[in-house]
Amino acid sequence: MSDSLAVLKGDNNISLTVNGESISERVPVRRNLADFLRLDLGLTGTHVGCEHGVCGACTVRLDDKIVRSCLILAIQADGKRVDTIEGLSDDGHLEDLQAAFHARNGLQCGFCTPGILLTAAELIETHPDADREKIREFLSGNYCRCTGYHAIVDAIESVVHSRQKKRAI
Amino acid sequence: MSSHSENRWVLDRPNSYIGRSVPRPNAKRLLEGRGHFVDDIVLPRMLNVVFVRSPYAHARILSIDTTAAQSYPGIVAVVTGAQLAERHEPWVGVLKHLQGIVSPPQYAMAVEKACWQGEAVVAILAKTRAEGEDAAESVQIRWQELPVVADAKTALDPDTPVIHDSLENNLCWERNFAAGDVDQAFETAAVVVEETFDIGRHTGVTVEPRSIVADYQPGEGKLTVYQSTQAPHMMQNVFAKHLGMNEGDVRVVTKDVGGSFGIKVHVYADEFAAVALSKMFQRPVKFIADRLESFVTDIHAREHLVKARMGVSKDGKIQALEFDDLTGIGPYSMYPRTSGIEANQIVNLTGGAYRIENYKAATKVVFQNKNVMCQYRAVGHPVACLIAEGLIDEAARQLQMDPVDIRRTNLYPDDSYPCKSITGMAFENLSHIQSLDKLIDMMDYDSLRQEQSELRKQGIYRGIGLATFIEVTNPSPMFYGVGGAAISAQDGCTLRLDAKGNVFCATGVTEQGQGTETVIAQIVATSVGVAMENVRVITGDTEVTPYGGGTWASRGCGIAGEAAGQAGRVLRENILDVAGVILQTESTALDIQNGNIVDGADGDVLTTLEEVARVAYYRPDTFPEDFQSELVVTRHYVPRDYPFAFTNGIQASYLEVDNETGLIKLLKHWCVEDCGTIINPQLVDEQIRGGIVQGLGAALFEHCIYDAEGQLQNGTMADYLVPMATELPDIDCAHVVSMTRSSELGAKGAGEAGTAGAPAAVMNALNDALTPFNARVTAVPLTPQKILEALGTLSP
């Protein structure tokens, strides 16, 4: 075995980019990314709903792809780029989705909303012509208890249409 | 000031927000992930509590050894149930108006024995949750397993062990009601349909789990509790009472709540333990129920076995309705609302949409060694609806009558009101027939029947199911207060004109995402005469808001909204008094519109609110000596003339069932609902939709499955099936408006209607689809397994 391969125990240093900012923190090996964002960085917009990877409330972007932050160790994010709801809000990435959700009331309690917005953003990026069925299918891993999804589908559909219109111009 | 209304002043206001689908101002922060949920709170020296929970449904605690746990890193203290019991008074979940209800005292953690799998037994206070869980594994508990009562059907058998030594048997409560002569009516009925409805217990699964941070501050002897709850004042009372504190020294703060649906309106033993521990150790304690804990401790609901029958004439007129209900709750009746209310509602409300003259209902509420059970959205209505709507559809089938026609024959005609149901429910004004007509039109019923018939020939089986329902909203003290509960049915609103002309509003109801704050702001802005942007609504702080009931039983708009409207009118008058003095005019000749003081006749702007406030606050020396401005107004409201403001509605489900696999595809759902005046149409429709989906989940997927040893078999998000986006149809909503005269606003409530009717609509649609096979399913959830058994493909 290579002598240079370290065994990490206890707390370890990690360096990563979070919402465009360089972060260096010391974290327990076992701490997952969701807890790291919430406890160590105070970014509480990423919510913990189950810790099984099922509800989607903890969804963040890791190197530009949506993932369940409860199923990733913070140390696995070392050297990577994480974007959370706060960062993607502030840089305008979610602007049209947020406006559509607001107008259509595509949220009630707001607990699932960050995960839903990030998922919706990836949906429209990967499937720019998604229809309602595709929207529901892509969202099938995000649990919302308040809305029953209809308003969410409406909101996302309206963004699909408005982006289609912009592309057509 | 009387609230009775021939006078609907608020609805005639200019620039009114009433009836406008205004987007929610407080949604913006939620969209940015900048909400304020309890788990976001971090306080200095805060500890996390981890509970060691009973792995057994029923077991005596012989000994607890916490020495190993105490030496784990990050552990500050380990406390047993017996130790904590010395620090608080137990509670008993009974109310006087449920005659004969019994329940033994319950402590925050199990003391002598654990009575359900998941009951908290030992509390570990740790720096982090992870460290607490590490230590939890080393707590040594010696248990003596006791026989488990896990079947409601045998809970009252003589040889079934009695769970509580202090009680004679496992009966929590029973109620028998009879009116008319059912036996005679059944004898002469042309058709008698009998059915057994077996509803599986299910639960709320709020995305934000139960969350609490208790902060006892020794310097002041004051307790502040940040809690994800629906009823902060009720909790304030409970914490003070059971911790032996002065209520004035207890403050409950509720900010953003990630879904509640009734789950978070109850007193939970583990949450109370967290509060007691904060007081004991004099530092902040946080408890967040994780998802695994939630499934075994969040209240379950709706476990009912109902044997029912309905007698109808050859014309389809209901002659009699009778049922026997058995419901298995947990080992304790929940506090302070009791676990008897759901059964009580079922007795009161089954068949309530129909004129019935012979009615007999019996219910037995029995203790079990399973998780506790209590009120969850629509409380009892979904079961009541399943019974009545299931029976009436079967009667229609046997009479070869269309389900629409049989309902039309039996629904209260729209000119029946006011009247009372056979169980004494007072109806002010409902619109069953108008709603039915609207629904049939909206869904194009005849075309769907046509489509169903054609597809049947191709071996494709679709079904249409209807469900009419009534729904309790705006409850008076008849619901809880008369039983001795410290639960307020009244509510209040305080309005204050600030120095810059903004209106600050504090209300006793709370927000969990339904839009309470928005709707109140709409009413205040309308009644005072300002733009909504200039109204700030504060909820959920017992230190700041008027004493109120919180949000439950769909009371927010109808009760707190009325208080807000009345407060707004009076504030407006007071402001105009000041304006009148400043402008040297009669205040009655003035109005407030758009934040300006205007001429009441022609709307000319005379001055601004900001100017009025400036003079009142900074230059009162310019007023006549006998004039004092009063720019803070509080008004309270409670419905007085009706115990509940009943609403009505009707839903329809259109689905397709695969007769080879038993899988159901929900194609579409409709709801026509009448909640009186609608303040914000979009928010009301979204409440209907969200409520419907909870009902759809219950109809097809959700079931807390226990084995004979009282072990929950499916307590994870992977195994307990909640409805997700692909399983659900679009939902069309429409309304009829029958305003209540109990208030100026005329608004009833809307939050629970969707859940009341959805399961019955789906069950009826399924059974309609299965008609060619002569198969029926009346066990909910309607699973593929049950459907294949009903079809005879599988043997049960």
Place this chain on the structure above:
Amino acid sequence: MKAAAFNYMQPKTVDEALGCLEQLGSDATILAGGQSLMASLNMRLSNPAVLIDINAIDELNGISVVEGRLRIGAMTRLAELEYSPLVSQHAPLITMVMPHIAHPAIRNRGTIGGSIAFADPAAELPACLVALNGQVVAQGPNGERRIVATEFFQDLFETALTDNELLTAIEIPMANENQRFGFRELARRHGDYAMVGLCASSDWSSDNLTELRLAYFNVGPRPVLAEQTASDICRIWPQVRNEMSLDQLESELDPADDLNASSAMRVHLAKVLTRRVIEEWLS
């Protein structure tokens, strides 16, 4: 819940990873996509001493055609498989199956190697591999070996991999134009583990159906290749509509009861799925 404590290593090469396994033996657990393992750790259902994170091993990535076989690196993310033109061209059955596996965020992290090595009997990819007669490529201290799928899945969560071996790639014979594929599963909700599922592949030449492989999942502790049923179908082909009896499935499948479906129901559903796949091929 929060995971119990463990140690962590992140090898950069297959050799380093093998070195870890050699040194740690059963104390080591491989962390690939983590979509199953992390959930299990979060529930404290497992308590490994050391996690060997193989996400940084570049050699485990990549989809390519090698010696007439489609070779997919173990760490290939399910999302990459889903959208890969090479996969849809050479192993279209995998493309058909992908949208049914969990949900997009899970597929962004989950890997084919992880799914195959974990061998959840309710998972799609192991059955897919069996239907395609694929092979698992494993590396150990004694070098590389190939294990054919039907021998790889041995029992409930048990595979032919030894403690000191690492699954490095999956190899699949490339599809030819005579082949047909079929996939059906029945789940309570989209993306859930299926109550029962079927991955099927067959060879069509003129009027004959040959090489029919019916691989069922969630019908026992491992995917089941129903050889008797398949050969019966081939024998009576194409008169399957009236003459196809699937009673042999009752003896070839031995599913357990669970909360969603009884054993008898699973067998029944397996028959339904079989008929539907065949029906699709016929039309």
